[in-house]
Amino acid sequence: MNNHYQLLVIGGGPAGLAAATTAAERGVTCALLDEQPTPGGQIYRAIEAIPEQRAKLLGPEYLRGRKLVNEFRQSAAEYFPETQVWSIDKEHQAGLLHNHQAHFITADQIIIASGAMERPVPFPGWTLPGVMQAGAGQILFKSAGIVPDNGVVLAGSGPLLLLLAWQYLHAGVEIRVLLDVTPFANHLQALPELPRALLAYRYLSKGIAYQLELKRAGIPIMFGVSDLTAEGNERLQRVRFSHAGKRKSIVSELLLTHFGVIPHIWLTQAAGCKHRWDNSQQCWRPELDDWGNTDIEGILVAGDGAGIYGARAAEHAGRLAGLQVLSALNVISRQERDQLSRKDRKRLHEERHIRPFLEAYFHLPDNLLATPGNDTIVCRCEEVTAGQIREAVAAGHENSNQVKFFTRCGMGPCQGRQCANAVAHIVADARGKSVAETGLFRGRPPVSPLTLGQLAQLPKKGTA
Amino acid sequence: MSSDVIIIGGGLMGASTALQLAMRGCRCIVLEKDSPGRHSSGVSAGGLRQLNRDPAEIPLTVEAAKMWRNIEALLDSDCDARFPGQLRIAENAADMEKLERRAALVRSLGYQHEEMIDRDELYRLVPALSPHCVGGLICREDGYARPYHALTAFRRKAQAQGAEFRSDTKVHSLRKKSGAWHVRTSQGIFNAPILVNCAGAWAKAIAGMLDEPVPLTPKALMLMVTERLPHFVDPVMGAASRKLSFKQMQNGTLIIGGALLAKLDFAREKTEIDWLRLTESAATVLRFFPQLKNVRIVRAWAGIEAFMPDNIPVISASQTCSNAYHAFGFSAHGFQLSPVIGRILSELILDGRSTLPIEPCHIGRFNNMEKQ
Numbered sequence: 001m002n003n004h005y006q007l008l009v010i011g012g013g014p015a016g017l018a019a020a021t022t023a024a025e026r027g028v029t030c031a032l033l034d035e036q037p038t039p040g041g042q043i044y045r046a047i048e049a050i051p052e053q054r055a056k057l058l059g060p061e062y063l064r065g066r067k068l069v070n071e072f073r074q075s076a077a078e079y080f081p082e083t084q085v086w087s088i089d090k091e092h093q094a095g096l097l098h099n100h101q102a103h104f105i106t107a108d109q110i111i112i113a114s115g116a117m118e119r120p121v122p123f124p125g126w127t128l129p130g131v132m133q134a135g136a137g138q139i140l141f142k143s144a145g146i147v148p149d150n151g152v153v154l155a156g157s158g159p160l161l162l163l164l165a166w167q168y169l170h171a172g173v174e175i176r177v178l179l180d181v182t183p184f185a186n187h188l189q190a191l192p193e194l195p196r197a198l199l200a201y202r203y204l205s206k207g208i209a210y211q212l213e214l215k216r217a218g219i220p221i222m223f224g225v226s227d228l229t230a231e232g233n234e235r236l237q238r239v240r241f242s243h244a245g246k247r248k249s250i251v252s253e254l255l256l257t258h259f260g261v262i263p264h265i266w267l268t269q270a271a272g273c274k275h276r277w278d279n280s281q282q283c284w285r286p287e288l289d290d291w292g293n294t295d296i297e298g299i300l301v302a303g304d305g306a307g308i309y310g311a312r313a314a315e316h317a318g319r320l321a322g323l324q325v326l327s328a329l330n331v332i333s334r335q336e337r338d339q340l341s342r343k344d345r346k347r348l349h350e351e352r353h354i355r356p357f358l359e360a361y362f363h364l365p366d367n368l369l370a371t372p373g374n375d376t377i378v379c380r381c382e383e384v385t386a387g388q389i390r391e392a393v394a395a396g397h398e399n400s401n402q403v404k405f406f407t408r409c410g411m412g413p414c415q416g417r418q419c420a421n422a423v424a425h426i427v428a429d430a431r432g433k434s435v436a437e438t439g440l441f442r443g444r445p446p447v448s449p450l451t452l453g454q455l456a457q458l459p460k461k462g463t464a
Numbered sequence: 465m466s467s468d469v470i471i472i473g474g475g476l477m478g479a480s481t482a483l484q485l486a487m488r489g490c491r492c493i494v495l496e497k498d499s500p501g502r503h504s505s506g507v508s509a510g511g512l513r514q515l516n517r518d519p520a521e522i523p524l525t526v527e528a529a530k531m532w533r534n535i536e537a538l539l540d541s542d543c544d545a546r547f548p549g550q551l552r553i554a555e556n557a558a559d560m561e562k563l564e565r566r567a568a569l570v571r572s573l574g575y576q577h578e579e580m581i582d583r584d585e586l587y588r589l590v591p592a593l594s595p596h597c598v599g600g601l602i603c604r605e606d607g608y609a610r611p612y613h614a615l616t617a618f619r620r621k622a623q624a625q626g627a628e629f630r631s632d633t634k635v636h637s638l639r640k641k642s643g644a645w646h647v648r649t650s651q652g653i654f655n656a657p658i659l660v661n662c663a664g665a666w667a668k669a670i671a672g673m674l675d676e677p678v679p680l681t682p683k684a685l686m687l688m689v690t691e692r693l694p695h696f697v698d699p700v701m702g703a704a705s706r707k708l709s710f711k712q713m714q715n716g717t718l719i720i721g722g723a724l725l726a727k728l729d730f731a732r733e734k735t736e737i738d739w740l741r742l743t744e745s746a747a748t749v750l751r752f753f754p755q756l757k758n759v760r761i762v763r764a765w766a767g768i769e770a771f772m773p774d775n776i777p778v779i780s781a782s783q784t785c786s787n788a789y790h791a792f793g794f795s796a797h798g799f800q801l802s803p804v805i806g807r808i809l810s811e812l813i814l815d816g817r818s819t820l821p822i823e824p825c826h827i828g829r830f831n832n833m834e835k836q
């Protein structure tokens with residue numbers, strides 16, 4: 001690893017791969033870092049190693065990733081797997097952990113392509129062993145072929161939940177029930193967005209196909225579920241919920257939940273980029289121009305870290321960011337950049353047709369996000385409950401950060417990633433304000449943990 | 465909006481002053497541009513230290529220590545205060561000599577709170593310490609508390625006594641009209657006969673509005689905190705000849721500081737951690753506790769603090785305007801003093817003089833310096 005690159009790309013998903021390949025093909029020195037051991041990101045995880053049969057189960061979209069990874073491998077971009085970024089600043093300096101050694105590198109341009117994370121939603125019992133986010137279940141499946149063998153309850157909302165159910169069905173997992181918490185009212189809210197969404201019929205038809213197949217296989221699907229509760233001594237034993245006006249329950253040792261995904265903003269936050277609250281996507285996202293430029297010169301974002309549009313959109317956005325970098329580095333002119341970007345821009349636009357519909361359809365109800373019962377743990381690291389957060393608000397702590405100071409919620413090892421949004425929703429609800437006003441936890445470095453020993457040995461002048 | 469006293473700044477000094485004035489029947493309003501405790505007061509290391517103070521501060525710190533011992537009676541909250549002592553470690557004979565000179569100075573001023581300890585006593589107090597140390601200077605009454613909790617306790621008690629706090633209310637300008645201060649803020653005009661400047665790192669701007677220049681430098685101090693560890697050390701530790709402040713909090717986390725500065729963009733109120741400087745802190749900690757090598761750092765942050773050239777605060781009536789008072793410039797050690805500062809200001813304002821010796825903290829001490 002050198003001390004300096006013209007371009008540093010953080011994240012090896014579709015956006016990062018496309019960006020790095022685009023830039024490296026034109027001779028720009030480029031390093032791509034990723035926490036994972038292999039390229040592909042969340043969606044194309046372990047794509048190079050996966051046996052043909054499991055690849056088929058994962059669907060045709062997954063194979064698309066192979067091409068991206070191959071092109072990246074053939075480019076001159078340097079690839080550093082299992083590398084964490086623990087700091088990044090507006091001077092384009094990034095603190096890395098590579099082979100357990102901390103050091104700094106700098107770059108003329110940085111593209112942050114760190115993707116999305118599942119939206120954590122606290123509900124009673126969500127911290128019990130046996131309750132996991134569906135993404136964790138998917139990771140086990142993709143990288144190790146591990147599937148639950150004692151049956152599973154799936155609960156939540158959003159396209160990934162359906163996809164996971166479909167994948168599990170084909171892998172022979174017993175799905176006890178699929179509990180969909182999407183409110184019925186959303187169907188109406190989403191209707192006006194439908195015509196535009198039809199332009200992206202591919203997604204709609206895929207969703208409908210999944211649903212039909214699950215039905216045909218006899219998997220019980222319940223819609224309009226609410227009051228989800230996980231119960232058990234020491235670990236999960238049963239799942240309770242309300243459906244069609246009745247309180248129901250089902251025995252299970254495993255509950256996988258999924259409530260949609262939100263941008264991974266911890267790096268852009270660390271760099272000091274501006275963010276805004278997006279009501280439609282119910283998340284914070286960095287403020288960007290059409291090329292992915294943040295408000296800090298030379299720091300760009302591409303892919304789901306910029307806002308949730310999915311894998312294909314990420315790939316196009318990655319190429320656009322790559323072209324923008326080439327033009328910023330004077331490798332190509334602005335005219336060339338505009339010319340070369342036409343196709344990707346058009347495709348990106350098409351990919352986005354479906355989003356307003358999906359966002360309205362899968363909009364999570366406020367009562368799920370903002371009104372967990374007082375006993376529900378919100379910050380799992382520091383074991384702070386919704387009730388303690390409300391008490392802090394009642395004692396005059398007016399925003400997320402004050403509540404954090406007072407209750408310690410968000411001060412644990414996860415750096416508030418699991419509770420930042422929930423706290424903002426609860427504080428906003430308790431004060432009768434908007435989430436945007438309540439604010440996001442201020443980012444505190446390191447972005448990923450670093451030991452005292454690693455810090456003490458940080459070379460004074462960047463030497464890798 | 466009118467009251468008896470307007471206090472600018474909702475940090476510890478503003479809140480403590482509001483409490484003491486309210487307890488004596490004054491109607492106070494505290495104007496805070498952000499939220500209470502947003503700056504130094506909410507993010508400090510929480511050290512309650514009499515050890516190694518400037519002689520000018522000793523009478524104040526000793527009085528403050530008495531108040532901290534009894535803080536629950538004042539604030540209805542114990543602020544999670546603990547008193548396991550604060551310690552400066554000597555690593556060699558030269559360090560020991562330096563600490564002995566200090567102990568002698570404190571004794572010569574008539575105080576007994578700083579005490580030399582030998583190697584045996586040091587390792588009895590801190591068995592986990594690396595074996596190379598030779599002794600130390602200790603103040604056994606010292607300790608720490610939780611800063612934001614303390615700030616909240618001051619605020620809530622002051623509110624219970626009738627004081628008002630306004631967040632998001634930034635003071636833009638001051639004017640005196642027929643004996644009353646007219647304070648123009650981002651949320652309208654406030655009036656009161658008496659004005660107090662507790663604006664921390666921004667106090668120079670407020671003093672400037674009173675035509676009273678002060679050599680205050682804002683600086684951002686860094687701290688870092690680790691994951692939770694099983695309890696292994698009691699006293700708060702510093703070193704005789706190294707930059708270090710080290711303690712294990714009630715919940716097992718370690719707070720590590722040492723007066724290291726972050727990069728500061730004061731106009732935008734933005735701080736950026738300077739990791740290369742923090743390597744020094746990490747190395748110092750590992751020098752004393754090599755067994756902590758694999759402990760993870762969870763968070764680092766910086767707070768914006770007011771520093772004076774002589775590192776002691778300004779606690780004083782204004783020289784240029786009547787009915788205006790200052791308390792700022794605590795130079796990284798104001799937390800411990802905070803209960804007594806409110807009392808001193810309430811005495812200055814209501815009795816015309818303080819019962820504690822505050823002459824060395826007078827704003828006039830910079831008069832010649834500013835003219836140069």
Ligand SMILES: Cc1cc2nc3c(=O)[nH]c(=O)nc-3n(C[C@H](O)[C@H](O)[C@H](O)COP(=O)(O)OP(=O)(O)OC[C@H]3O[C@@H](n4cnc5c(N)ncnc54)[C@H](O)[C@@H]3O)c2cc1C
Nearest residue numbers: 473475476477497505509511635664767794797798799800
């Ligand atoms: C990292 C760090 C660690 C520390 N550790 C310790 C320690 O261990 N022990 C110890 O004793 N001390 C410590 N200190 C020092 C201590 O925190 C401060 O001395 C003390 O909190 C100062 O309080 P204050 O009220 O003067 O200032 P502040 O807390 O800064 O309050 C001033 C307030 O005034 C407001 N303000 C400014 N201008 C305006 C305006 N125009 N209009 C309205 N409002 C305005 C500001 O927003 C601010 O909230 C530490 C400080 C830092 C930064």
